[in-house]
Amino acid sequence: MSYKTIPAQFLYIGAAGEHHVMSECFRNCYEAFKLPIDKGFDLVVTRAYVHFDAGIDSHLPADEAPIYLQVKSRQVRLTVPDNPAERPYWEGCFYIKPAELDLLIRTSNSALACVLFFHNQSEYMQSRTAIAWWMPSEQLAELRSDHFLESKDSENLELWVRYRDLAIASTSRQNEYVGLRKQSGSMNAKPGELANGKLIAPECFDFGKLSAKAR
Numbered sequence: 001m002s003y004k005t006i007p008a009q010f011l012y013i014g015a016a017g018e019h020h021v022m023s024e025c026f027r028n029c030y031e032a033f034k035l036p037i038d039k040g041f042d043l044v045v046t047r048a049y050v051h052f053d054a055g056i057d058s059h060l061p062a063d064e065a066p067i068y069l070q071v072k073s074r075q076v077r078l079t080v081p082d083n084p085a086e087r088p089y090w091e092g093c094f095y096i097k098p099a100e101l102d103l104l105i106r107t108s109n110s111a112l113a114c115v116l117f118f119h120n121q122s123e124y125m126q127s128r129t130a131i132a133w134w135m136p137s138e139q140l141a142e143l144r145s146d147h148f149l150e151s152k153d154s155e156n157l158e159l160w161v162r163y164r165d166l167a168i169a170s171t172s173r174q175n176e177y178v179g180l181r182k183q184s185g186s187m188n189a190k191p192g193e194l195a196n197g198k199l200i201a202p203e204c205f206d207f208g209k210l211s212a213k214a215r
Contacts, residue, residue: 017073017115018042020130021207028208040103041068041110045210067210068110069134070100075117084169090116091181093158101149101157104140111136111210116163116178131163133178133204136211148182148197 018034021043025032031046045067072095078088094114104110115132135143143149149157160181180197203209 013073013075013117014071016117017113017132018071020073020115020117021069021071021113021132024132024207025210028206028210030207030210040070040100041107042071043069043113045069065109068107069113070096070104070110071113071115072096073115073117075119077119078163078165085167087167088165089163090118091160091162093160095156095158096149097155098151098157101140101144104137105144108137112140114159114161116161131176131178131205132207133200134207134210135200135204143180146182146197148180150182 022032080088111134113134117130178200
C-alpha cells in the first residue's frame, strides 16, 4: 500500500505513537531513536548513558543490548454507559503484518509497543490522553501459540484488546486495565465470538522496565 492511499490521520497517529513511546523511554533514562528506514522496526532503544556516565572506562553490560521496537497506535473514543456507576470501555484490535510478527519473534532483543490515544471532550476543554504498554519477543511467541494473534485475511493479524476505565460514580475499589481477547473455544460460540483472555501485566506499562525478555 502506498502512502497516497493511506488517510493522512493514520500517518500522523502513527508518528504520534512513536513519539509518545520515545517520550516514555526518555522519562525513564533510556535513549530512543527513530530508525530512518522502516523495515519492520520503528525505534531502537538503548541505555548507554547511565553506564558511560559512571566513568570513561565503563562498559555497556552484555545483557543490555539495544532493544528494537515496533510501535502500533490507535486513536479511539470510549463507550460511556448511561449509568455512571458502570465503567467506560473500548474494544478493538491492533493490526500487524505476519512478516512483522515473524521478525519480532525471531529477534530476541525486540518488543511490540502499543499506544491508545483517547479523545476526551467536556464543556470547557478537549484533550487527548494516552496509555502505552510493551510486549517482549518471547511473550509475542506465546500469544501466537495461544491464538491471540489470528488472521481474517492474508495481509494482517489481529490483536484484540479491551480497555476498561474507571466508573465515575462507583464507590468500590477500581483499577484501569487492558486485557487481551481471543477467539472463543466454546462449542456454542458463534464465528468470530471472542472470549476473555489475559490481562497485560502491570510492569509492561512501565517503560522503565523495558526488556526483550518475558517476565
